[in-house]
Amino acid sequence: MSRPAPTDRRATRGDEPLLSVRDLRTVFYTDKETIHAVDGISFDIYPGETVGLVGESGSGKSVTARSILGLVDEPGAIENGEIRFKNTELVKEGWDDRRGEIAIIFQDPSNALNPVYTIGNQIREALNIHQGLTGAAARERAIELLEAVGIPDAPRRVDEYPHQFSGGMAQRAVIAISLACDPDLLVCDEPTTALDVTIQAQILDLLTDLQQKEDLAILFITHDMGVIEETADRVNVIYAGEIVESAPTELLFSDPEHPYTTALLESIPGRTPPDEQLPTIEGEVPTPNGPSEACRFAPRCPLAVDECREKVPDTVSVDDRVEHSAACIFAGEEYGNRGEEL
């Protein structure tokens, strides 16, 4: 079977990964049970690369982001695994020395800004911590940053409060604050979900621009396959705390190996002929309340056989050259065969 030529940056770059997550497990302790919100995921992000993390609500996307940033609070904890960032093992050594080098953009910009301080104050705070700028120099740089993220009339708006900013402008301000930290990795946790579609496109363009200018690596978390297709170089599909498929974006969209990925792709509006009903995935993401004992997608999977319900599927490499892998017992088999089984 012919595959599209690999368009992976990794082949050309050949760097060390900037961020390397290995077997990360983040759990939340409740009175009744232990929720494995993130259950043994591994992935790499290389400098300058955009890696997508895609999945339904409740699949563990945001917890992954919070784990990488060291923001997991009680009653949650990182139970196991490594997060290696630029030769620092963050889980062991702590985040304090690396704060700011990994920046985050949250879903709702109005929550991410402290309501009682001006935008300028919040940018200057980051400039002060990471670049040692104070006073007039910090203010000037803050205005430059606001201009860089496309906020008009920056010298005036720098003294305004978050509630005076619209959603799109607030998200730009959040990006400006993140840039003030001079990060190498930007974690975008659904950065456009709370914005309307035109603003969404503008923010995505801005992120692409900044990525090129600042040579940022981006971890892009979303449930929107359309956004992922536009932005990401690689995609990791997450389901119930586990990465079920990982592939270069083009390949994932053209040739998905995991039935969950296939189902996600089918449920994108516009891919189905107009007179047909849009397929959906029946059921809900299960809450992983213990170590996995079977394929977690099996109850919703159209291909599931007895084996899927009895043992955990191995993550198999489908194509080593482009690092395409999937956690499914059918992975690597020709699609045609499965089609007949259905």
Next chain:
Amino acid sequence: MSRLTYLFKRVLMTIPVIWLGTTITWAAIYMGPIDPASRLLSQGQTRNPAAYEAAQTQLGLDQQPLEHYLDWMTSLVTFDLGQTWLLYEGSNVNSLILDFLPRTLLLGFWSVVIAILIGVPLGFYAGLHSNTMSDYFASFGGIVWRAMPNFWLAIMLLAVLSISPQVFGFQLNWETLFIEIDSISGSPDMSRIWTVDGFLEATKKVLPAAVVLGSASMGNEMRIGRTAMLEVRNEKYIDFARAKGVSDRALVWKHIFRNALIPLIPIITSEAFLLIGGSVLVETVFGINGVGWLFYQAAIQGDLPLVGTLMYIFILITVGINLAQDMLYTIIDPRVGLEGS
């Protein structure tokens, strides 16, 4: 709108409030069931119409209602209501109040300050260390403290301070502890309040009463402070600031503290004006000749000049605190607009 125009506008808006409050006071006494004229008369003369009329004339109650009201209001706003009708009969209203009010203000001041200084930090501490043993201890303490009624707590505290050997097993000499005072209860000496010694003595004298009076507020502030702290701590912008590299100290003092203060402002101010007038019980138990007792007596006897002037002062203080609260809001929380909408 600048802050000054806003303030000016708000001051103008207090005028109807003051007018309404004082007018209701006048109406309640003048038209109400209490008849000050008959109270002025001795037992034997209450049925003597001539004496009754003379009493009415003496108090100015023979005037037409409107005439009386206008007279009374103009005198009131200029603090010129002359002499009391019944209470300390014939003494000057203003000097009587000047004698009683400072004690109550001192008591109120300390009960507010103690409540804030203990309740707020304790609440913030509990909120920062939520669901730990120290939090449970502080929260439980807050509930217990809040639940104890004033009059009971006042008596208990007096008992503890005066008969400590039976309670603690050792003699606690509250009168001579640190600063010497003549007795555990009683009125503070306000004549030397502007000297350091005099201030300390007066403060120590009202301290037990202030603790009792502020106890409920302390519990309230502790609980609201804890909730506010906990709520703000879990906000996204705190995570964002943490990711930005803000130190833990700056996180608490810059980002959390100011936001957590916002819900506390109305709690503190609403209790502040409760303490000015609502201290009759505590003043009685601790034997402090304060304005609470004076107001109560004046009100039940229908002493219009005294009750009116006291009400006027209470209203002014209440309105002033409200004004201060709103100004404080605009300073702490920029989202509170100055625009009238």
